[in-house]
Amino acid sequence: MGGMVVLLAGDFRQTLPVITKGTPADEINACLKASTLWVHVKTFSLSTNMRVQLHNDVQSGQYAAALLKIGEDRMAKDGNGMITLDREFCNVVHNPDDLNNFVYSELLTNMRNRDWLCERAILAPTNEMVGQINEQIMSRVEGDIVEFLSVDTVMDTEQVTSYPVEFLNSLELSGVPSHKLRLKVGVPVLLMRNLDAPRLCNGTRLQVTHLGRNIVKAIIMTGMAKGENVLIPRIPIIPTDLPFQFKRLQFPLKIAFAMTINKAQGQTLKVAGINLEKSCFSHGQLYVACSRVSSPQNLHVLAREGKTKNIVYKNVLQ
Numbered sequence: 299m300g301g302m303v304v305l306l307a308g309d310f311r312q313t314l315p316v317i318t319k320g321t322p323a324d325e326i327n328a329c330l331k332a333s334t335l336w337v338h339v340k341t342f343s344l345s346t347n348m349r350v351q352l353h354n355d356v357q358s359g360q361y362a363a364a365l366l367k368i369g370e371d372r373m374a375k376d377g378n379g380m381i382t383l384d385r386e387f388c389n390v391v392h393n394p395d396d397l398n399n400f401v402y403s404e405l406l407t408n409m410r411n412r413d414w415l416c417e418r419a420i421l422a423p424t425n426e427m428v429g430q431i432n433e434q435i436m437s438r439v440e441g442d443i444v445e446f447l448s449v450d451t452v453m454d455t456e457q458v459t460s461y462p463v464e465f466l467n468s469l470e471l472s473g474v475p476s477h478k479l480r481l482k483v484g485v486p487v488l489l490m491r492n493l494d495a496p497r498l499c500n501g502t503r504l505q506v507t508h509l510g511r512n513i514v515k516a517i518i519m520t521g522m523a524k525g526e527n528v529l530i531p532r533i534p535i536i537p538t539d540l541p542f543q544f545k546r547l548q549f550p551l552k553i554a555f556a557m558t559i560n561k562a563q564g565q566t567l568k569v570a571g572i573n574l575e576k577s578c579f580s581h582g583q584l585y586v587a588c589s590r591v592s593s594p595q596n597l598h599v600l601a602r603e604g605k606t607k608n609i610v611y612k613n614v615l616q
């Protein structure tokens with residue numbers, strides 16, 4: 299059947315599809331532009347950055363222009379291929395504690411305000427960094443940490459001896475909750491699976507209100523069911539991108555003070571911190587991170603000497 303009109307909306311300055319252990323060439327090949335259908339696509343361009351425009355101040359035009367310079371790799375680079383982030387573009391900070399304090403100032407008082415919690419996040423390129431930042435900020439929250447250990451089992455009983463439980467427990471997989479999930483009452487969490495769409499979806503943010511042995515009570519902070527109290531159970535999660543199948547029984551939650559830049563794509567934040575102790579490693583990450591907020595006053599960036607790498611695959615933009 300032909301002749302149907304399909305509307306696709308996107309921005310090729312943003313991150314490309316993630317290919318596990320893939321090279322830049324694999325990412326470019328997975329992009330819509332590499333499809334044989336692309337020649338039949340008619341493109342229209344949107345020209346106003348509404349997120350920035352809505353802020354409605356004199357700096358908004360400058361900020362939107364600077365974002366485009368990052369997205370299109372038009373920033374000047376030094377001999378090591380690094381760009382310099384200046385004060386007009388963001389607040390450059392020099393250590394992780396400062397970054398955490400700028401974004402989560404007076405955390406204990408403000409944590410009761412769910413809107414305050416939702417409108418801010420610290421972003422980092424890798425899951426490993428995100429895990430560390432979440433632990434650092436959770437340590438500032440009052441109360442005891444409760445540790446939930448997952449139950450991991452191999453699906454094929456014949457493979458039980460090849461994959462001991464200790465090995466399964468050690469697997470940290472993207473999109474799969476950790477074996478050891480550490481939470482406190484009051485912390486914001488991200489739901490990692492669709493439990494009851496459209497109320498409780500992958501990416502919905504919640505605030506923990508009670509930690510039981512077999513259930514987590516939480517209040518929904520984002521989306522159509524904002525304000526509702528919910529019970530989150532442990533669910534079986536089966537990763538699909540491994541050479542063998544195993545099942546992890548765990549709460550589909552992770553702490554949401556910090557999240558990866560890729561996870562933040564699509565979100566709008568009032569205040570963002572970007573931890574670039576380890577630079578971005580893939581196309582569009584710096585652009586996505588910086589473009590989550592609408593003004594330079596609300597963007598705090600931790601980068602050594604204010605310098606960082608901006609990875610842009612120019613042929614995706616042509």
Ligand SMILES: Nc1ncnc2c1ncn2[C@@H]1O[C@H](COP(=O)(O)OP(=O)(O)OP(=O)(O)O)[C@@H](O)[C@H]1O
Nearest residue numbers: 308309312347348349350352563564565566589590
């Ligand atoms: N025409 C508009 N009028 C008012 N607000 C708008 C308009 N378009 C977008 N916005 C606001 O701008 C912000 C970004 O919009 P939206 O998330 O739809 O854009 P997007 O292109 O998906 O962004 P990105 O891909 O960068 O995440 C949102 O807060 C949205 O409410």
